Amino acid sequence: MTTTATAPQDRPVEEKLLLAKSDGIATITFNNPERHNAVSLEVWQRMDMLLTELAQDPSLRVLIVTGAGGKAFVSGADISKFESERATADAVATYNATSAAAYEKLYHFPRPVIAKIHGYCIGGGCALAVCCDIRVCTDDAKFGIPAAKLGLGYGYAGIKKLSELVGPSRAMELFYTAARFDAAYAHDIGLVNRVVARDEIESHVDELARNIAGNAPMTIATVKAVVREIGKPEAARDLDKLDAMVKACFASQDYVEGRRAFMEKRPPQFQNK
DSSP: OOOOTTSGGGSOHHHHEEEEEETTEEEEEEOOGGGTTOBOHHHHHHHHHHHHHHHTOTTOOEEEEEESSSSEEEOOBOGGGHHHHSSSHHHHHHHHHHHHHHHHHHHTOSSOEEEEEOSEEETHHHHHHHTSSEEEEETTOEEEOTHHHHTOOOOHHHHHHHHHHHOHHHHHHHHHHOOOEEHHHHHHTTSOSEEEOGGGHHHHHHHHHHHHHTSOHHHHHHHHHHHHHHTSOGGGOOHHHHHHHHHHHHTSHHHHHHHHHHHHTSOOOOOOO
16 A cells, blocks of 8 residues: 555544543544554553543543444554564653553543443553453454563553453463453453444443433542552552542532432432532
């Protein structure tokens, strides 16, 4: 294929990672379908920036992360960029630090995060999905972590997150074999929450996001904070912070609204305060 000014690797980074917002729900879309939404250094940098921006939006209730084109969620790092972005020790360190910062920002994002997975979810795509709170995939999705086929190193944080979802033995199997596996197996081992038909995933995730967005934001934020603290060593857990968040829920106007709505048999209108 002849490379032109509109080739995918030459598009502005703003076109490779899209942001849309509507009714308290934001969607970040990896938009490099010609390369199965493979990710470059500049895309990780934009991801970090978008997550920072969204975290400061008080109207946001839910974040969806997905891939464009219908054939892939994210297929991992853009190997065509390895020579320019990951060929030296310094370049590898820069790439790893940048992607790790984006992963951590997503993992600790203060709102619920749903991964909407079509097709291939490989390597860095799996790492990205693991950083989300809920994962929904199509029944034809394909997963894999090919690090052992590429000689890549995976650090503590990524392996820990995967191990917490699927267990240490399964995590080691996935890394050791570097084999691809299907949606049914991903569900069996706990990597994904739901498997749905390809033509149903849009409506399923939309309904799931609206359901979450309609619930009490302070309660949900507290639950997420508790789960994240569980993943830390016991000595590092900030239980005082969690207690304060629980007390804030009971002292909130949303708690009053929730009780009144229940008694009046109507949907609650939560204000996150």
